[in-house]
Amino acid sequence: MPHYEPWSEERARTVIAEFAHLEGPLMPMLHAIQETFGHVPDAIVPMLAEHLNISRAEVHGVVTFYHDFRHEPAGRHVLKICRAEACQAAGGDALAEHAEHKLGCKLGETTADGRVTVEPIYCLGLCATAPSAMLDGKIVARLNERRLDTLIAEAQS
């Protein structure tokens, strides 16, 4: 399970500073912020704008453009189920429905107890051993109902 730090302006400043020497540093900075705090908090937007000498609107535009960046923290575990064509061809639709049913929430939502966020993902590059999924960075292929149940149980524990 990933461990995230509570928001701290001071900590955020050191994270930003780490990438200051790069060309085009905004994306690496945002990834590092999310890795540190579990999401991209609003408070970081003016800090980045000032550091990079661009407008807040520009930073906001970038944060909201990319699917990866979270505005709110996710559940304790994140289960991503591939919904792209190769996985669809191998029965991925039924598995996604099965996961929604088991967890009691739709793709893109978090369970009521805050334990699991389940999301669609479009291609993990494991298309020859489809269907596939990813639980907190752990990838699983040749998914079937039994394997998916094991993953869900792991996420709920």
Next chain:
Amino acid sequence: MSIRIYVPKDACAIACGADDVVAAIQAAALARREPVEIVRNGSRGMLWLEPMVEVVTPEGRIAYGPVEEADVEGLFEAGFLAGGAHALRIGKPEEHPFLAKQTRLTFARCGIIDPASYSDYVAMGGYKGLERALALGPAEIIEEVKKSGLRGRGGAGFPTAIKWKTVADAQGDRKYIVCNADEGDSGTFADRMIMEGDPFELIEGMTIAGIAVGATKGYVYTRSEYPHAIAAMEKAIEVARAHGMLGVNIAGSAYSFDMEVRMGAGAYVCGEETALLDSLEGKRGTVRAKPPLPAHKGLFQKPTVINNVLSLTAVPHILADGGEKYANFGMGRSRGTMPIQIAGNVRYGGLFETAFGIPLGELINDIGGGTASGKPVKAAQVGGPLGAYVPTWQFDLPFDYEAFAAKDALIGHGGIVVFDETADMPKMARFAMEFCSVESCGKCTPCRIGSTRGVELMDRIMAGERVEANLATLTDLCQTMKLGSLCALGGFTPYPVLSALNHFPEEFGAPPRLEAAE
């Protein structure tokens, strides 16, 4: 003497349990006091056999697969350390028909060497291309690439040498090599496999490109969905630097070149080259209007070569063996080899590198072994989410840019996704529109609005509402998207939609096609 065992570290093998297999082998070997050395190689590309474990015996490497954690005890009991008989024994991997039938240039080393080992790479012909490139100099390198007939492997098929020449001739205080490794198409995984299995090849290819055009900095832009590839690339870059093959005065020459890996953030459109450049600069990944071309004003407005992983990894071979030799493979204007990825509902899915010209049906039925479900094949989507659905009666199509284009289809990045008879074509057409609406960068109207309207139209058609009129509107909308979109996302989404409609009209509630076979 310890026995050497290879267990792939390829993401596909890991997703099928390779790490657990490694732990089980280590535990079993320890219990038996058998000294073993485990090397984490890339994948050979026979992905239905992953995790494929190979043991080095006096006769050569003997493979077993697919090995699960629970099989390890049995393998030890069967004497697999000496190549003993077992139900999972495959024999020598290079003699397996799937590998024996291929022409492997780009993937010659993938699955054989330790991807983090510089000496393994050099022992199998690595850095021969760079050595010759340094002897030839920039103009001659481009001439060699021109002779090879290499065309961009990302999908557009643009001649690589022309792109390089344009950047070489452009004025700029800095120039860049950008590798498009944003492999977002479903059914494609060749970029991932090469980055995980033979990352030095990409480093060498980018270095040669840098020397050819006068660039000193390279970026590999890849996906956040590929953490294993990122780790393998970063490790190899570090090793190359330590060996003086990246940095100042590479290989003791007057040239300098260094590179960095950058990660996207889940936006499919960033695989489009200009959106990718904006993303690298730290902006929203929106598509730029052309001109100016990236070759003139690319990354940070500087002259930039932007090539796909498979284009750049073809370069070391072209330089090492000569452009003519490479051009001897292939057909028509499609020269050389293409790493083709066979995926989806298929029995023997994997990576098959071969010369252009092989018929699609041979790839799917003979090499891929038909569907995994055992049901008849219905169609295959070739070229990712923006590629056409090719029905079985067109399976004689040769794998060639022009031949596919003549049938309103595209090769794209060489990914084939096989569907069996249960595939619901209107649903797949709707998915194509939905995917486009979710992933559109929003810059141009045909893509942004058109895809949303397309989803609505498909919903009405699937509900049986005024089918004929709605299909006419859908066809018209597709035409507008095709001709009016700024990039391939909006421009090519009509391919899967219209191919599904044209080949399987009765599923959309339209009259069946008159000529069932052409």
